[in-house]
Amino acid sequence: MYLIYALFSLTLMGMAFGYLLGLAARYFKVEDNPLAEKIEALMPGSQCGQCGYPGCRPAAEALVTGQAPPTLCPPGGRALAEQLANLLSLELDLSGVADHVPMVAQVDETLCIGCCRCYKVCPTDALVGASKMIHAVVADACIACGKCVDVCPTECLKLHPVRPNLKTWRWPKPRSLPVGA
């Protein structure tokens, strides 16, 4: 009999609190900044954390509040920086980004022990492999976030600058004309 009382009262309490919580969610809703949502949609969304924020959402919020520069996202590169600066009407200082060389992770096959740690942390599934088999990087999918480098026990995973090929080679900018040109 006591069992029935307990069950009944707990169910009632659960329903009451649930209803209260639902009401609270509706009436005390925190308005999200729509700008942050827009920015998040622009970002790569891999939650890689290279910007120093725990994910793309917090980074977007930091951008909106002005705590972070539009150049914060290394995988987004110059294109994203320009988009963000346009969206936020910010002055864009590309000096930091220009130095950024595109990188790609590479497995040193003589050192890889097939521990499977790297592909579990890869946000874009760019690492493939099986237990006690040499792992490999799918270069097209790699965003060079460096998470795999952190977990690799043998330091066989490293970031290397991307070698240009015929598809990615570009003409350099002509040397600037003298002042007043």
Add this chain to the structure above:
Amino acid sequence: MWKPYLSLMFKPGTIRGGVHPEPRKEATAKEAIETAFPLPPMLYLALQQHVGKPAEPVVRVGDRVLKGQLIAAGQGHVSAPLHAPTSGIVYDIMDYPSAHPSALPTPTILLEPDGLDEWRDGIHEIDPYSLSAEAIGTLVGMAGVVGMGGAAFPSRVKLNLGRQRRIETLIINGGECEPYLTCDDRLMRERSEAIVDGIRIMMRGLECRRSIIGIEDNKSDAIAAIERAVAPWADRIAVAVLPSLYPMGWDRQMIRYLTGLEIPAGGRATDIGVLMHNVGTAYAVQQAIRYQKPLIGRVITIGGGAVERPRNVEAPLGTPLSALLEFCGYRPDRKARLVMGGPMMGEALPHANVPLVKGTSGILALSADEVAATEAKSCIRCSRCVTACPVGLLPLEMMSRIRAGQLEAALKFGLKDCINCGSCAYVCPSEIPLVHYFKYANGELMAQQQAKHKSEQTRKLAEERQARMDRIRQEAAAQAAARKAQALAQAEARKAAKAAQTARSAESQSVEEAT
């Protein structure tokens, strides 16, 4: 010459822009095409010699291949196969410097000639006019023919596209407006019959009734030779003499001049019922259809002040350009710049150890007095570039936008319509490298597009991973729940069994008691 009926039929349009660079064609125009070029010790056959997807090798290292044998097959819709230029052994398939201003390595088949030059079976003459239009298109594709004027666009695609849209006029480009280059000129003089045959085959393939061969008026011998060859078919094929003006060989300029029609921006020549092919392509098509010979060599102009015996050479594809230069008496000490193609649109090469590809029309070793080596000065807004631009753009405005990093603004000025012909840079009194700016800007825009594509891809990958993680978590939860339910059921069963046993033992006890 202009035929009277032609001048009635066409309203020749006006010429827009253009420049008059010194032709400098005399040195190579007077020499016949050299066909006795010795086979080099190694041929380097790049898998990407055309616009579109690279070809895929169908031979292995160590295989012996015969001349004309397929060694790499075309991939997908826009691509072209590759054939062995001579018989020999496949030495390796590796990355080798490409005929590109960066000379970056690209996948290449290395073929070691055995000197026998042995043709594959099935090389015999057929009557091309017994073939259907589809068959002509297919055979041209199988022979690996691409645009020989430099664009290297697969000819099969163009012929098929032409058949889908109704083509009124096939225009054959014998303009060769680039200074120095004379390979088309010599080809027209020496192989006019074959070219006209090729034109007739292409007309059959396109099901088109009229063709015009446009030749600049500085090639009188070529005009005479082609007119002689055309004579039996003068009702369908006409020779039009064009004024010598750079860039007359640009398809839109020539089409506008010959037909009075303008191709819409972003459109193709087929949109106005015209298709254009180069004379070299017509020759390659004739060889491919009548003699079943795939495209395995081409005529190339070797010229410039650092070459002692400049001339045109017919060489197998894959020949190192350095071997061609040495054959013509190359003087590296006099060289100031190596240019692949003509001096106006050609691209500087860092070195000559790159192979001859299907689209290479010339290699120029220019001496110091042929190269402008002055510094760029300030733009004085004289607008000579505007007058010279054949497209009708404002090069000075585009340049100033690009210099300030405003690529979007340059796009609004028509950057995408620029054909990199170099007329603006040629006339610029301040010697501003305008075309370099446009190439840089187009590359930068392309890089931005690639980056955008990559970030979209990344986003998709991340979302898919998230979805997979959620699914795994749910499955694990479901499994745990199932295990729990099973354990619960087992416990229940055990309890029931125990109860039953107790009941039974109690019963037996009571029975015992009763007894």
